[in-house]
Amino acid sequence: MAALVTQFELGSAEAATLTDPVAALPALREGVSEVTIAPGVYPLPPQGLVLKNKSGFKIVADGVTFLATNPSGPALTFKHCSDIAVQGLTIDYDPLPFTQGRIVKVDEASGTAEVEIDVGYPALSELYLVNRMHLFEPDEHCLKPGAPDYYLKRFEKINDRRGLITFREGEVGFDMVEVGDRVAFNHRSESALKIMEACKGLRFKDLTINASPGLGVIVRFAEEAGEFDRLKILPGPPPEGATAERLLSTCADGFNAAYTRKGPLLKNCEFAFMGDDSMNLHGVVLPVLEWIDENTFLSMRPQADELFDLVIHPGDDVRFLTDTNYATLATGKVQEFKIVDRPYEAWRPLALQFWPTFKHSKKATFFQVRLEEPVENVPVGSVSEYPATATPDFVVRDSYFHDHRARGLRILAGHGLIENNRFERIKDVGISMGPEFDFWREAGWVKDVTVKGNHFTDVGNGMPAFPNDLYTFGVICVFARISPTDGDPVYFPGNSHLIIEDNTICGSARDGINVSAARDVVIRNNHIESVNQVDMSSMGKTFGLSGGQPIMINQADVLIENNTIKVNSLR
Numbered sequence: 001m002a003a004l005v006t007q008f009e010l011g012s013a014e015a016a017t018l019t020d021p022v023a024a025l026p027a028l029r030e031g032v033s034e035v036t037i038a039p040g041v042y043p044l045p046p047q048g049l050v051l052k053n054k055s056g057f058k059i060v061a062d063g064v065t066f067l068a069t070n071p072s073g074p075a076l077t078f079k080h081c082s083d084i085a086v087q088g089l090t091i092d093y094d095p096l097p098f099t100q101g102r103i104v105k106v107d108e109a110s111g112t113a114e115v116e117i118d119v120g121y122p123a124l125s126e127l128y129l130v131n132r133m134h135l136f137e138p139d140e141h142c143l144k145p146g147a148p149d150y151y152l153k154r155f156e157k158i159n160d161r162r163g164l165i166t167f168r169e170g171e172v173g174f175d176m177v178e179v180g181d182r183v184a185f186n187h188r189s190e191s192a193l194k195i196m197e198a199c200k201g202l203r204f205k206d207l208t209i210n211a212s213p214g215l216g217v218i219v220r221f222a223e224e225a226g227e228f229d230r231l232k233i234l235p236g237p238p239p240e241g242a243t244a245e246r247l248l249s250t251c252a253d254g255f256n257a258a259y260t261r262k263g264p265l266l267k268n269c270e271f272a273f274m275g276d277d278s279m280n281l282h283g284v285v286l287p288v289l290e291w292i293d294e295n296t297f298l299s300m301r302p303q304a305d306e307l308f309d310l311v312i313h314p315g316d317d318v319r320f321l322t323d324t325n326y327a328t329l330a331t332g333k334v335q336e337f338k339i340v341d342r343p344y345e346a347w348r349p350l351a352l353q354f355w356p357t358f359k360h361s362k363k364a365t366f367f368q369v370r371l372e373e374p375v376e377n378v379p380v381g382s383v384s385e386y387p388a389t390a391t392p393d394f395v396v397r398d399s400y401f402h403d404h405r406a407r408g409l410r411i412l413a414g415h416g417l418i419e420n421n422r423f424e425r426i427k428d429v430g431i432s433m434g435p436e437f438d439f440w441r442e443a444g445w446v447k448d449v450t451v452k453g454n455h456f457t458d459v460g461n462g463m464p465a466f467p468n469d470l471y472t473f474g475v476i477c478v479f480a481r482i483s484p485t486d487g488d489p490v491y492f493p494g495n496s497h498l499i500i501e502d503n504t505i506c507g508s509a510r511d512g513i514n515v516s517a518a519r520d521v522v523i524r525n526n527h528i529e530s531v532n533q534v535d536m537s538s539m540g541k542t543f544g545l546s547g548g549q550p551i552m553i554n555q556a557d558v559l560i561e562n563n564t565i566k567v568n569s570l571r
Contacts, residue, residue: 022049025059032057039063046070048077055082055201062088062206068192071097071127072213077194083201090208091192092236096121097213098186098275099128100247101163102138103179113165113177114158120242123160130187131155133165134275134405135173136247138180141273142403142425148173148463149405149427155185172463182244186251186275191218195226197307200262202226210236212250216274219257221307225264225391231255233271249273254404256280258442259311263394263413270400278401278426282412282436283390283443284308285321285383286367287354289347294374295335298342299367299384302351302358306365311389312337318371319385319444320378325482326437326445327492329382330375342366355441385443387414396421405462407432407472414447421454427462429472429510430454434479434495434517445494451476453502460510461533470539473547474514475505475531478521478556482543489544491555493519501525509534511547512565516554523551523558529566 017036018024022044028035034057044066066089068075075091078084101117122128133150136143150173154166167174192212195202200223207228209216216233219225233254235246254271255278257264263281271278286299286308301308312334320329344351344364352359369384394416401408402424409418411433423430431454433446456475471481478495495518505512505528512528515521528550536547545554550565 021064025049025051028054028057030056034058034060036060037064041065041067043067043069044075046073048074050077050079051081052079053081054084056084058085058087059089060087064088065090065092068093071095071122072187072189074190074194075192075212077196078199078202079196080198081202082199085203085205086207087205088207090210093192093211093213094239096211096239096246097189097251098122098184098211098248099124100182100184100244103177103181103183106177106179111167111169111171111174113167115163115165115183117161117163118242118244120239121244124157124163127187128185129155129157129163130185132186132275134184134186134247135177136182136184138178138182141245141247143405143427143462144176144181145461146463147176182247184247186248187213188251188275189213191215192250193217195219195222197221197310198223199226200224204231205229208232208234210234210249212252214250214252215256216250216254216271217256219260219264219391221310222260223311224262225257225260225394227265228269229267231266231269233274235273247273248275250275252276253280254278257391258282259284259308259389260391261311261388263391263416265394266396266399268398272401272403274404276404276406277410278404278408279396280410281391281394282410283386285385285437285441285443287350288320288378288380288382288384289350290380292368296368296370298340299369300342300347300351300364302344302348302355302361302364304363304365308367308389309337309339312386313388316386316388318369319387320375321383321385321437323381323383325490325492326383326435326480326494328494330378332375333372334369335372336368336370338368340366340368356439383437385445387444390414390444392416395419400424401426408459411446411449412436412442412444414445414449416449418449418451419453422457423454423459424457426459428460429477430456430459430475432472432477432479433498434477434481436481438481438483440481445480445496446478446498447495448497450499451501451503452499454504456503456505456508458507459505460508468538468540469542471543471545473536473540473545473552474511475508476500476503476513478515478518480517484542491517493517493555493557496520498522503527506530507533510536511552512550514547514552514554515556515558516545517556519557521556521558523563524561525563527564
């Protein structure tokens with residue numbers, strides 16, 4: 001048995017057992033191939049635990065919980081790390097990054113309700129007085145069927161344990177809020193597990209995340225998103241003194257990877273009760289601000305420290321797209337991509353127009369992109385897309401995603417496999433594939449992805465009525481979010497070489513499979529029943545799209561064969 005050691009003795013040991021991992025792990029030096037953390041609960045400092053410039057070892061953390069003590073901060077961060085395996089770790093938070101309670105009064109005339117916070121859960125400080133509310137059944141741990149996402153007009157403190165909710169005028173779903181219903185309120189900030197710049201070769205087995213102020217796992221500016229076997233993102237046990245079970249796990253997505261050159265491998269995982277999507281993979285589009293010369297253009301993002309120079313390499317493809325339907329104007333190869341200094345104020349008006357979600361940003365990162373050869377017909381105002389950074393080559397298999405808001409898998413990445421997973425009781429679509437070019441400005445076109453052997457039950461039932469501006473129609477949906485137009489938009493078939501086969505879809509308000517803006521798509525051997533359970537006649541009009549059939553095609557080239565469809569009826 002290895003002796004118990006301190007951080008000062010780790011340089012000479014090939015294996016070590018740690019009784020103070022918070023101090024010892026950041027100080028770990030070369031020469032240690034495996035560290036075992038003694039079982040127990042280890043409170044973390046406000047900034048969490050940061051591992052930087054580490055490589056080549058395994059952390060055995062069976063029976064270990066890292067307890068984040070800052071409800072707005074991260075728990076565990078990796079930067080410039082490689083070839084590290086982590087086994088058996090649990091991440092949790094105290095105080096929790098959300099609070100919850102029960103509806104004790106509803107006033108229809110004033111459009112208000114009162115909530116009593118559950119014993120043991122955080123009191124109503126400013127951190128928890130947010131406008132985001134999740135509505136649950138009174139006696140079951142499940143989101144209330146058919147309830148929309150609630151974005152409150154106000155949430156005010158009556159006292160530490162009681163609050164007044166004011167709904168927006170004409171709130172769709174206000175009539176579903178009843179005395180006895182359980183509710184949760186979460187803010188969004190940092191992520192529990194952060195895999196950041198230049199990381200590669202990280203492997204996690206039997207990792208559990210019980211809470212997070214934001215994403216469960218975030219990956220940014222990494223070489224590889226990592227491998228995850230039996231990752232569990234599930235609510236933890238009730239806090240001390242509480243009798244009510246936790247309603248939420250993470251406050252945002254379970255897993256979110258972007259600006260990374262290789263996507264994740266997820267297998268045998270379970271995600272539930274998150275505040276947003278199960279998994280989100282995407283890249284970026286960057287505007288062409290000006291041409292410096294015939295080979296070189298200037299671009300930007302209105303945030304500080306956007307380290308795209310780490311993940312956009314010489315020789316990478318760059319696609320230039322229109323700023324309307326994002327059709328391909330030209331393609332080129334990157335010769336050099338570097339960060340440069342420019343005054344943000346000169347470009348701020350354009351930035352706020354292009355990125356409405358960054359309206360509070362006060363800094364920006366500017367990029368100078370030099371191409372190997374000049375390109376023709378690429379005007380200022382068009383956008384550039386970098387497929388190599390959109391987490392390609394991902395695999396999601398044999399996993400279970402259930403009981404949460406938003407989408408199951410939100411895929412804006414190519415060269416992937418989604419196989420033999422279960423999706424149950426998810427408010428939005430099960431799997432969406434396609435770019436969010438407009439508004440979110442997240443790339444990109446999805447190519448060479450297979451969706452095979454998955455089972456979907458009661459997915460896409462998360463609102464009582466579908467608005468005109470909804471653009472994801474199916475339990476499995478292929479789409480492109482472009483700028484709304486007054487006329488009928490023409491969609492560019494940028495999504496391509498997709499196979500949707502051997503899936504079972506049962507129970508949804510929406511279409512079973514809906515495809516637009518795509519070519520070379522195969523839909524075969526799927527079983528679809530009990531879909532289109534509500535009237536979808538107005539859905540998608542803002543974007544010139546439509547639904548209402550078990551398999552619906554809008555402006556796409558699709559081969560449909562050997563699917564089994566059971567007759568549906570509106571409920």
